[in-house]
Amino acid sequence: MIKNRKVGITDTILRDAHQSLIATRMKTDEMLPIAEKLDEVGFHSLEVWGGATFDSCIRYLNEDPWIRLRMLKEKIKKTPLQMLLRGQNLLGYRHYPDDVVELFVKKSVENGIDIIRIFDALNDIRNMKKSIEVAKKSGAHVQGTVVYTISPVHNNEYFVSLAKDLVELGIDSLCIKDMAGLLTPYNAFDLVTKLKEQISVPIQIHSHYTSGMASMTYLKAIEAGADVIDTAMSPFALGTSQPPTETMVAVLKGTPYDTNLDMELLSEIAEHFKKVRSNYKIDSVVTMVDTAVLNYQIPGGMLSNLTSQLKEQNALHKLPEVLKEVPRVREDLGYPPLVTPTSQIVGTQAVINVITGERYKVVINEVKNYVRGLYGKPPAPINPEIKKKIIGDEEMIECRPADLLEPELEKAYKEAGYYLEKEEDVLTYALFPQIAIKFFQERQAKKYQFDHNLAGENDKFKYYPV
Amino acid sequence: MIKNRKVGITDTILRDAHQSLIATRMKTDEMLPIAEKLDEVGFHSLEVWGGATFDSCIRYLNEDPWIRLRMLKEKIKKTPLQMLLRGQNLLGYRHYPDDVVELFVKKSVENGIDIIRIFDALNDIRNMKKSIEVAKKSGAHVQGTVVYTISPVHNNEYFVSLAKDLVELGIDSLCIKDMAGLLTPYNAFDLVTKLKEQISVPIQIHSHYTSGMASMTYLKAIEAGADVIDTAMSPFALGTSQPPTETMVAVLKGTPYDTNLDMELLSEIAEHFKKVRSNYKIDSVVTMVDTAVLNYQIPGGMLSNLTSQLKEQNALHKLPEVLKEVPRVREDLGYPPLVTPTSQIVGTQAVINVITGERYKVVINEVKNYVRGLYGKPPAPINPEIKKKIIGDEEMIECRPADLLEPELEKAYKEAGYYLEKEEDVLTYALFPQIAIKFFQERQAKKYQFDHNLAGENDKFKYYPV
Ligand SMILES: [Co+2]
Ligand SMILES: [Co+2]
Structure with missing residues (x-):
């Protein structure tokens, strides 16, 4: 007989799901009306921030990512809010010096983040150390991450050894991050089994549906002892996004892994996101395997x-x-x-x-x-x-x-001082100086009703699912 | 250690996949260029005929379903061709008398069908008996079918008992037919386990992706001993269709259930069907869970x-x-x-x-x-x-x-005699008299270049996935 072992669900609808399917364009206005209902479900957590959302807010949506976080926190009081952080890269595309990392992580927690998932593209633990340390000190739940990939030098022993190093840094839980959807069900079973033998922190699986395997991978990972899975409400699931929340809840219902989430409530929430989805053009090819x-x-x-x-x-x-x-x-x-x-x-x-x-x-x-x-x-x-x-x-x-980087905060204060309205703004500037200035100018323009002769959008940086 | 047990794949791309996603509109011309490559893959079988394809051929495509079958058989020489038959309903929507059933099944086999999957909507074995008997006599592999559903009177004991009755009728294999995608992974595991204890014919699982569970259901069914699964090449997979062939092949690769199919070859075939798909408008909502x-x-x-x-x-x-x-x-x-x-x-x-x-x-x-x-x-x-x-x-x-039905063949010969060019035509007429006449008239018109003053298409019969 298998012992009952409730599986937790992290829903990614407010972060990874729309980052993967509509290039991170979901607006705060499309999130807030359903936020309280999302809070009622009883998710393990809601991934709502980080990844490309920060960049997208100021670059495309003319939204303040910090304000989005505060507004969500105001409505989502019971469910832990989760973010994805690229270690020393924070939410940008280069390494930032420690002073920026320290303030950024601290402010993320202060503004409402409960769980920080921290990864490094090279699985280089030195690039995660600082943010893990600050996140812990700030009182957040720190989730260390093993970035999954396939190569002659990557195997489950490598990932387990990496996980053990992360545990030694004091992480509260471990994420296996399969951004490309390469983790097969039976390899997931093997990997989670090995991890469970070696580490005792909870294990969460993050995969993408790109290859069509992710739901099966979750199932086998759960059988091997995985504690939490990342899913997305059905209107923004599948394709390059996550497996559908409702499907996984239905599949586990009545099994030892029952999530105990309410399908009726999930259906109501899905109705909202169906409408949101209809605001965007999602090519049906995107949802093909x-x-x-x-x-x-x-x-x-x-x-x-x-x-x-x-x-x-x-x-x-x-x-x-x-x-x-x-x-x-x-x-x-x-x-x-x-x-x-x-x-x-x-x-x-x-x-x-x-x-x-x-x-x-x-x-x-x-x-x-x-x-x-x-x-x-x-x-x-x-x-x-x-x-x-x-x-x-x-x-x-x-x-x-x-270690080679000079502190940057002081310089950032000086350069952007004129525009700063709250402490977090200096971080926005430190991460994306040019876009931040444009964003600040528009904000001022709206406030004081003058025009900074705004440049058109010409940056074509493309996001990948992470 | 699990014994190696190669899993067979029936690809449904030429029948159920396009019936489910584009209302059975795929043309023979879109099938023939890839038929030989499909034959190279080494599928357990290719589902190519039956279901709604017959009706759709004459009703919408102005194609002769018998000729389609012959043309496919000419190119697909190694892989068994499979069809779906609604028992005494054949490929129509009412019961036909035994003389029609006899000739229809016989002619299906003569024209190239190797495997006939026979089901009845009520799981009433009396409605399958005649076609099973004739199919066996004609030398076909007969696959009996348990139609899966959920209700207070349906449970796994019921399905097992039904399966045993079918085995007594001499079926060569058994299909669990989950047309609505309701079969959960763990219930599939239980059902297949129970079936394996009671019957010894191979077990094939047919499910639809509608609820997002089907791939997981296949995996657990395979673990319980299922021998063959129904999948569809990725461009026509997911949504109301089947799980993607390539995904299931990739998932089983290197496991005791390895299908041994060649991913490169599958990719080439997928390229063809991506082009075919682009000929049709598939709303991305159709592929949502x-x-x-x-x-x-x-x-x-x-x-x-x-x-x-x-x-x-x-x-x-x-x-x-x-x-x-x-x-x-x-x-x-x-x-x-x-x-x-x-x-x-x-x-x-x-x-x-x-x-x-x-x-x-x-x-x-x-x-x-x-x-x-x-x-x-x-x-x-x-x-x-x-x-x-x-x-x-x-x-x-x-x-x-x-038993209450009078024979109809003789009458059909009389009524349609003028139009009959081959013996199979009388069956086309017996199944769909009105549409058949229209179809025959167009055929004659093309042949002899005269016009029967053809009526417009006005029949709106809708197909469901089966
Ligand atoms: Co991701
Ligand atoms: Co079907």
């Missing part, structure tokens, strides 16, 4: 980005070549998991290698810095020939990358 | 049909009432599984009950005949009050419904 993931292990969002990069160069016919080049670049660079920002770095270099016709003839700055060790320690050594070609005889750094 | 199934146990296709019936009456606002009325009508009628033709019968009566404002004030003919027993024996007794209201003191028949 993506065989490219299964064959090339390329995350869904990355594939669509490669496609659009090639289109811009009138070189879409080179996609098959690029799909073969991506794993080669990844191998050269020591098999980084493909997740923000490494997915963008590897993808862009692969496109350039194919288009120029000579590998690494042109090298983007990010790859140079990566090879210098500025993103952290790659899972495997970098191909020495490639390294030589890119940085010559220069030595890779050995220290924690952030 | 349908919570109505989970809450009301109403199959996806039936829901969309109820919606359009109500729209025609300008009464869409009554949908919630109708959703509550459907299970009541079903209860009144002794809990028939909702599958063609009972889904249409129950659904239409429910709409009428709500719209007239008095239950069974108006009763459709099909319900009258159902209550008379002309569709077979309902799983539970019909509500006596309702029965009285509908047929008064008339007695229900006790015999096999088809």
Whole structure:
């Protein structure tokens, strides 16, 4: 007989689900009317912040991400609010110095975050250490993360050993983060079984439906002892998003893993999000299973980005070549998991290698810095020939990358001082200086009714699911 | 250690997948270019015929279903071709007399069908007996079917007992047919386990993705010993269709259940069907998980049909009432599984009950005949009050419904003789007299270049997934 072991559900509808399906464009106005009902469900937590939401708020939605968080916290009083943090990258795309990390994490908690999921694209623990430390000190539940990927140097023993290192840093729970939907059900079973033998903190599984496996993966992970799964309310589920909440609740009902969530209430909530969904155009192809993931292990969002990069160069016919080049670049660079920002770095270099016709003839700055060790320690050594070609005889750094960074907060206060209305604004500026200024100017303009001659939106940064 | 036990895959792309997602409109021309590649894969079988394809060919596509079958057989030489047959209903919506059943089944096999899956909407074995007998005599592999549903009188013991009765009729394998996607993973595990203890023929699972559970259900069914699963190539998978073939193949790869199918070859085939898919408009909502199934146990296709019936009456606002009325009508009628033709019968009566404002004030003919027993024996007794209201003191028949039917073939030969070009044509006429004549006339017109003053398409019969 299996002991009853209630499974927790983290619903991602307010963060990852819309980041994955509608490029993080859901508005606070579309969230607030249903927030109290979401709070009634009894979710383990609601993922509502972090990832690309911060950037999207100020870049596209003209919304203050801090205010969004406060407004959600006001309506969601019982359910823990969760965010995704890219370790030393915070919610940006480069490493920030410790003073920025410290204040950012502290303010996130102060404004309402209860659970912080912290990851690093290279699984380099040094890049997570600072934020874990501050998050703990701020009183948050700290969830350490193992970024899942497939390569000759990644296996379940590697992930277990990484998890143990994270536990030693004092994490409260562990997330297996499968951003590309590569974790198979039976491997998940094996991995969770091994983790349960070695660590005692709760285990949460985060996967994406891209390859169509995620629901099965959750089921087998649960059987092996996983405690919490990440799902999305059905109108924003499947495709590059998470498995549907209602489905997983229905599947576990009456089993030892029963979530005890109310299907009727979930249906009411789904009705709201069906309407929200109808405000956006979701191509039905997005919700198709993506065989490219299964064959090339390329995350869904990355594939669509490669496609659009090639289109811009009138070189879409080179996609098959690029799909073969991506794993080669990844191998050269020591098999980084493909997740923000490494997915963008590897993808862009692969496109350039194919288009120029000579590998690494042109090298983007990010790859140079990566090879210098500025993103952290790659899972495997970098191909020495490639390294030589890119940085010559220069030595890779050995220290924690952030140790090389000067504090930035004071400078940020000075530069943005004129616009700051609350302490959090300096963080918005520190993370995204240019966009923040534009955002602040619009805010002032609205307040004082004058015009800063606002520039048009021209930044095309693409988000990948994380 | 689990013994290696290769799982077979029946791909439904040429039948159920497009029946479920694009109302059975895929053309032979869209199938033939990929047929030889499909044959290379090594599927357990390809479902290519039966269900609504026959009707759709002559009604909408102006194609001869017999010719389609022959053309597919010419290209698919190694892989067994499979069809779905509604027992005594054949591919129509009423019972046909035994002489029609005999010739139809015989001709299906002669024209290329290797495996015939036979079901009856009421699980009334008397309605399957004749076609099972003829199929066996014709040399086909006969797959008996347990139609899965949920009700106070349906449980796994009931399904196992039904399966044993089918085995006694000599079936070669058993199908659990979950047309609404209601079979949960853990109940599938239990059901297959019980079946494996009691019967020794191979067990095949057929489910639909409507509720999002089907892939998990397959996995647990396989663990319990299921031998073959029904999947659809990814471009026509999910939603009201089957789980994606590629996903299930990937999930089982390297496990004791490995299908040994080649992912590269599947990808090539998927590319073809992506193009085919782009010829049709598939609303992305169709591929959303349908919570109505989970809450009301109403199959996806039936829901969309109820919606359009109500729209025609300008009464869409009554949908919630109708959703509550459907299970009541079903209860009144002794809990028939909702599958063609009972889904249409129950659904239409429910709409009428709500719209007239008095239950069974108006009763459709099909319900009258159902209550008379002309569709077979309902799983539970019909509500006596309702029965009285509908047929008064008339007695229900006790015999096999088809025993009351006069032979029809001779008459069909006489009536359609002028148009018959091959023996199979008389069957086309016997099944769908009016549409067949129109179809024959167009065929003649094309051949002899004259015009029969063809009527426009006005029949709006809706298909449900089966
Ligand atoms: Co994610
Ligand atoms: Co079906």
